[in-house]
Amino acid sequence: MLTQCQTDTRRSVSATSIQAELSTGLLAAEAVISPKFLYDALGSRLFEAICELPEYYPTRTEAAIFARYGADIARAIGPGATLIDLGAGNCAKAASLFPLLHPDQYVAIDISWDFLQQSLLSLRQRFPHIEMTALGQDFSSRLDLPADVSPARRLFFYPGSSIGNFTPDQALAFLRRARAQCDRDGGLLIGVDLIKDEQVLSDAYDDALGVTGAFNLNVLRHVNLLLGADFDVRGWRHKAFFNRDDSRIEMHLEAQRDMQVSWPGAARSFARGECIHTENSYKYRKSGVIGLLEQAGFQALHSWTDPDEWFAVIHARA
């Protein structure tokens, strides 16, 4: 049993399953690297920098919704929840809600383990009365909560439109898994990016400073480390565009010359211009997300948006 203020440190991502997943993706006809590998310690820091960019509107638009409607949102949820932060990163978004939501327990889950550890260290000092648990988990395929995470009043917190990094089918499966982990008194607080002007969308993923490019290219360094591959980062270029048919931003890395990449047990040639698909970021209509949440078994939905309707925050009961 965890004592008050104690931080538990559990990680459950196995190296061999990660290597198998990466190798399969790189050998596919259209090479793919899952976006979860964008987040090593440097990738998480680059993502923090992205959130500061003028072009990247989602973070500040969501923050403005919380600033304007925080009291309403807190009223809809009520105090004393177990706040389960999915993809917690630097834990800043959840921490900014502590004074509003007054959670009893905080469970931070992230695949980027070292970064999460660092983030929780300072948070424990700032909020010593909140019981905190850190889990290094890839929750994209399964969601395992330890027995000592209270089953009562679980509030899953999934901000920043990270749901957009799943395909709609994966998103539905993920939401169903979260719903299955809630008792009747539980729920979900989610942030979702909405469809808008295409130039606004593509600029947000191809900024003038090239920070998003560095974030995308950094995945190759991470893959070199995880898989023992020999990607030459300088041989690749960041590419991002809005795919209107699928309502998603796509990020790719494009080979700048013919090259061969090797890793233990396999190798692949890339022709100049060939791409590795590294991320999708789906943009929804509000009605589409609400339909998805209802299909997953959530109900009594409340939503809040900014005046331009660029972003939505939704609370759903289990």
Ligand code: AVI
């Ligand atoms: C974490 N996720 C919601 C971000 C997004 O907007 O899809 C990741 C990102 N990729 C490039 N910029 C930001």
